[in-house]
Amino acid sequence: MFSCVGYAATAADASLGPIALDRRDPGPEDVQIDIMYCGVCHSDLHQARNEWHNTIFPCVPGHEIVGRVTRVGPSVTRFRAGELVGVGCMVDSCRECSSCRAGFEQYCEVGFVGTYNGEDRQGRGITFGGYSRAIVVDQAFVLKVPEKLDPAAVAPLLCAGITTYSPLRHWKVGPGQRVGIVGLGGLGHMGVKFARAFGAEVVLFTTSASKVADGLRLGAHEVVLSKDPEAMAKERGRFDFILDAVAADHDINAYLDLLRRDGTLVQVGAPENPLPVSVFSLLMKRRNFSGSLIGGIPETQEMLDFCGEHGITADIEMIRMDEIETAYARMLRSDVKYRFVIDMATMPETA
Structure with missing residues (x-):
């Protein structure tokens, strides 16, 4: 295990604030990522406020993640340290049902594991998302990000x-x-x-x-x-x-x-x-x-490659981590063109 800082909601009526997280060390198939940018999705607000009545607190939102690989497990073949990568709305699925085998993990018949507020299939607890300094994800759910694109403006592509x-x-x-x-x-x-x-x-x-x-x-x-x-x-x-x-x-x-x-x-x-x-x-x-619900991992990679070829990214407004509550309030007023992205360099060093 290693410790890192995240930003969490500890209750539905509580403002988000820094929290110390324990992340697992990379297993054989895992990729450890230092998060550079994380997009802000309306789902983050719904989940942080328990508006879907299923939030498990503390809740660390964030499923539009872009960062660089820092460590990989011994069985990882698709990624190496230093690569620019992304993580979207899912970090696991059953991988056995017809939808998963077809590359439509978003329609997993058992239910995919969300990047945050999801139940880890290996019994390691509830998942914490991208409002944090680092994350560890199975390589099957990590995506390659074209280096030619602005990484901050890529983040919302992982959901929106x-x-x-x-x-x-x-x-x-x-x-x-x-x-x-x-x-x-x-x-x-x-x-x-x-x-x-x-x-x-x-x-x-x-x-x-x-x-x-x-x-x-x-x-x-x-x-x-x-x-x-x-x-x-x-x-x-x-x-x-x-x-x-x-x-x-x-x-x-x-x-x-x-x-x-x-x-x-x-x-x-x-x-x-x-x-x-x-x-x-x-x-x-x-x-x-x-x-239609998001997309599977193969199609998401296809999208990122298409965006790299055509120079397509999201229109974004960068915010500091401590501006998240203001961003939520503005998002409710549709006062953003067109996606907030958090600069993780502004994350506190300690909780």
Whole structure:
């Protein structure tokens, strides 16, 4: 075991603060990583505040991790000390079910082990995430990060990036398709970038006129204000695929009606309340309504390689570790363009 400092919530109503962590020494298949940057996901806030009613305290959030390898176990063949690597939302799975064997560990039939607040499959307790100086992860769940990319701006790709990349790839979005992205936040801004890079005609839907210019800058060919009934009416039946990245309550039928025959709407934003779906929105044009969860390890590596080839990263705002509570408050107000990333060099030396 070795000790390192993390930033933890000790109760749902407690501010995050430094805590001493015991990390395992690398086993035969393990990679030890000094964390350089960690993205801030809305899931971190939900978990720290126990809003999903399953948090085990103390909770050290963080699943958008980029750092450098410092040590590897004797059986590790894929990584060596000094390499730039990443860790996303998972650190283990059963590895035996049909989903795991197919490289879709996110759909593990037993349930994947989360990077934080997960139960270690080897009986080593609850996992602690990337708001810390170091982490030890099985090599099967470690990813290579292209050196040519800004490592801080890569961090959000490990969650926000793969969450949007995976459905766009699965539904084969590409040239000749008209694609809608609903919402311009941490997820939506990556959806715009990827859909444009895949060669689709990209239309951003937003409720905010202040985001029109940014949507065009990020790669949208057109921006539609979804609060404008006339503008929405003009788009009916024109889309092959829509990616909905909105996590707040909204009228999903308004977007289903924009799909062509056999078009698909995929929900990746996770609203707190169920979304009422009109069956006639689906029946009349044989439309599809689906969902998608992050991505498996092979696809996440594919995404990182694609980003390296095309120079794609997240738009970020860097923060200090002791600014996390302010970042959470701003995130609740959607006051970030478009992802906070913690500079781990600002982590306290001791708890």
